Amino acid sequence: MNWLFDFFGDAANWSGSGGIPVRVLEHVEFSVIALLFAMLIAIPLGLLIGHTGRGAVVVVVAANAARALPTLGLVVLIVLLVGVGTTWPVLVPLVALAVPPILVNTYEGIRGVDDDLRDAAYGMGLRGRQVLLRVLVPVALPLILLGLRIAAIQVVATATVAAYVGLGGLGRFIIDGLATKDFPSTIGGAVLVAALALVVQLGFALLQRLVVSPGVSGRAQAR
Amino acid sequence: MITFEGVTKRFGDGTVAVDNLNLQVPTGAVTVFVGPSGCGKTTSLRMINRMIDPTEGRILLDGEDIRKIDPPALRRGIGYVIQAAGLFPHRKIVDNVATVPYLLGWDKKKARARAMELMERVGLDTKLAERYPFQLSGGQQQRVGVARALAADPPVLLMDEPFSAVDPVVRTSLQDELLRLQAELQKTIVFVTHDIDEAIKLGDTVAVMRVGGRLAQIDDPPTLLAEPADDFVEGFLGKDRGIRRLSFVPAGGLAVRSEQGIPGWSVVLDDDRRPLGWRAEGGRPSEGNGYDSPAKEGDPLEGPVLNGTRPERPPAGEARTRAAAAGLQPFGTVDLNKDSLRAALDAALLAPSGCAIAVDGEGRFTGIVTREALDAALARATGPADG
Numbered sequence: 001m002n003w004l005f006d007f008f009g010d011a012a013n014w015s016g017s018g019g020i021p022v023r024v025l026e027h028v029e030f031s032v033i034a035l036l037f038a039m040l041i042a043i044p045l046g047l048l049i050g051h052t053g054r055g056a057v058v059v060v061v062a063a064n065a066a067r068a069l070p071t072l073g074l075v076v077l078i079v080l081l082v083g084v085g086t087t088w089p090v091l092v093p094l095v096a097l098a099v100p101p102i103l104v105n106t107y108e109g110i111r112g113v114d115d116d117l118r119d120a121a122y123g124m125g126l127r128g129r130q131v132l133l134r135v136l137v138p139v140a141l142p143l144i145l146l147g148l149r150i151a152a153i154q155v156v157a158t159a160t161v162a163a164y165v166g167l168g169g170l171g172r173f174i175i176d177g178l179a180t181k182d183f184p185s186t187i188g189g190a191v192l193v194a195a196l197a198l199v200v201q202l203g204f205a206l207l208q209r210l211v212v213s214p215g216v217s218g219r220a221q222a223r
Numbered sequence: 224m225i226t227f228e229g230v231t232k233r234f235g236d237g238t239v240a241v242d243n244l245n246l247q248v249p250t251g252a253v254t255v256f257v258g259p260s261g262c263g264k265t266t267s268l269r270m271i272n273r274m275i276d277p278t279e280g281r282i283l284l285d286g287e288d289i290r291k292i293d294p295p296a297l298r299r300g301i302g303y304v305i306q307a308a309g310l311f312p313h314r315k316i317v318d319n320v321a322t323v324p325y326l327l328g329w330d331k332k333k334a335r336a337r338a339m340e341l342m343e344r345v346g347l348d349t350k351l352a353e354r355y356p357f358q359l360s361g362g363q364q365q366r367v368g369v370a371r372a373l374a375a376d377p378p379v380l381l382m383d384e385p386f387s388a389v390d391p392v393v394r395t396s397l398q399d400e401l402l403r404l405q406a407e408l409q410k411t412i413v414f415v416t417h418d419i420d421e422a423i424k425l426g427d428t429v430a431v432m433r434v435g436g437r438l439a440q441i442d443d444p445p446t447l448l449a450e451p452a453d454d455f456v457e458g459f460l461g462k463d464r465g466i467r468r469l470s471f472v473p474a475g476g477l478a479v480r481s482e483q484g485i486p487g488w489s490v491v492l493d494d495d496r497r498p499l500g501w502r503a504e505g506g507r508p509s510e511g512n513g514y515d516s517p518a519k520e521g522d523p524l525e526g527p528v529l530n531g532t533r534p535e536r537p538p539a540g541e542a543r544t545r546a547a548a549a550g551l552q553p554f555g556t557v558d559l560n561k562d563s564l565r566a567a568l569d570a571a572l573l574a575p576s577g578c579a580i581a582v583d584g585e586g587r588f589t590g591i592v593t594r595e596a597l598d599a600a601l602a603r604a605t606g607p608a609d610g
């Protein structure tokens with residue numbers, strides 16, 4: 001506990017380019033960029049595979065790769081390939097980490113939509129794309145958001161690796177703390193990462209309320 | 224008119240679901256496809272809106288080969304109702320009903336107004352408009368399904384076992400509702416069911432199919448009941464064919480005695496000349512299954528009258544209590560202008576006197592249909608089949 005007071009109580013930790021606000025912003029920046037790239041790849045792919053039923057093997061491979069992926073190893077490999085000083089060594093593994101949960105959940109969400117519903121949609125005269133965007137996506141939205149949330153939390157937790165290659169983010173507090181035996185800094189960094197993950201969780205809960213139809217979430221009030 | 228010309232559907236795995244089907248679905252009438260499970264009813268139906276394309280043969284819609292029509296465009300002009308209702312769970316009821324109008328590019332206000340109108344048409348409280356499908360009962364959802372199919376006023380309606388997932392009471396009311404709607408709208412309806420009674424009740428024409436996707440017989444219900452083409456059709460029609468056929472014989476031909484009684488029995492009327500019951504003449508004791516039990520408020524006075532109508536205003540509880548106190552016996556009524564011979568027979572069987580009471584549209588006494596009159600009518604009905 002004292003270590004936490006030492007860390008958060010020290011005014012020096014709150015200002016300058018190495019201060020908490022800047023580090024949090026850096027951390028969020030990595031995470032958001034990585035998540036955006038992952039969404040750009042995984043959501044269209046998941047929708048396409050789920051909708052057409054073709055290429056499901058990609059999803060299976062992605063799901064298994066996710067478990068085996070050595071994030072830190074990937075960081076080091078990319079540093080060796082492209083050198084330090086860029087954000088690529090951090091972004092690539094984070095994106096690779098985020099793609100599988102988004103892909104798998106998007107795919108499962110679309111696949112899982114009731115066949116009768118799909119049938120009715122086509123039977124009403126919706127075209128393939130309209131069926132996907134107007135019916136399947138709204139109904140699959142809770143699962144798609146779940147995938148995004150899992151990905152976001154993993155990314156936020158893992159973005160600490162940026163510090164290994166000399167970049168910023170909350171990882172700095174943890175790694176520098178370990179290197180200099182400054183344990184308050186290590187613990188403080190870890191707490192900040194956890195807090196950020198919590199914020200992400202809350203953010204998604206809020207988002208879910210805003211974008212998922214009450215008819216799907218079952219939240220509508222009977223009148 | 225929808226025409227099947229030598230239509231065969233063979234699925235990828237070799238299953239022949241429909242085998243050389245030739246039939247015509249007349250405009251403005253209900254054609255029912257009926258048959259045992261797996262006989263190809265759904266497949267036949269879904270070929271009409273190109274959810275499935277035939278392997279061989281062609282289907283014409285008012286003379287035009289539907290293969291030449293872009294499927295989504297074709298489907299927007301054909302209402303489609305399925306067993307599971309298939310409502311969009313993320314949309315409010317009113318927007319579900321307005322699905323096709325939206326697709327056709329109607330403006331939102333007009334589409335919603337139309338949806339509200341249709342909800343009323345199919346007997347849905349418009350207060351449900353802002354609800355979501357999960358907040359509705361199965362029967363209500365099915366009505367929404369029908370309203371949605373009708374929203375853009377398509378001339379053709381395809382219905383695949385639309386009422387088989389609801390309980391019998393709701394099913395009956397949905398069937399009656401459909402008949403009422405159809406009398407108003409005169410759509411070309413193709414209705415799939417595996418329930419022969421539903422087929423006979425709803426169909427102007429009934430096509431009986433056998434497993435293997437072949438047509439066994441296509442005829443109007445009375446002909447089907449009177450002259451099944453073969454053992455399969457006869458077996459499928461089930462028992463009571465004779466009785467059920469009487470539903471299609473109008474009661475109008477029955478002889479009516481205008482006296483208010485027959486030997487041994489007389490009809491007791493209220494001040495409005497509506498029947499209250501039969502009274503045994505000569506002090507016959509009441510049988511104990513009549514009005515002896517205390518009558519409950521709202522009980523219909525007579526038993527159910529199949530295919531018939533009850534008097535508009537059944538005697539109120541008080542009148543019934545008086546009827547019971549007076550030792551009156553149960554009765555059944557038949558409106559000769561509306562009801563069938565089956566309803567007349569049923570009305571007669573309800574009364575210990577063995578006679579039906581004929582009433583007018585207001586439920587007022589017009590006479591008595593005796594057993595002899597029923598006998599004569601039955602003899603005529605079961606005479607030469609095409610007479």
Ligand SMILES: Nc1ncnc2c1ncn2[C@@H]1O[C@H](COP(=O)(O)OP(=O)(O)OP(=O)(O)O)[C@@H](O)[C@H]1O
Binds near residue numbers: 236261262265417
């Ligand atoms: N997509 C498909 N692939 C292969 N066989 C199919 C397919 N759809 C239907 N069949 C087969 O075609 C036959 C007819 O099926 P269909 O669904 O038309 O029957 P049905 O008369 O509607 O039966 P039910 O009353 O059970 O709904 C069945 O033997 C069924 O197994």
Ligand SMILES: [Mg+2]
Binds near residue numbers: 264265
């Ligand atoms: Mg079927």
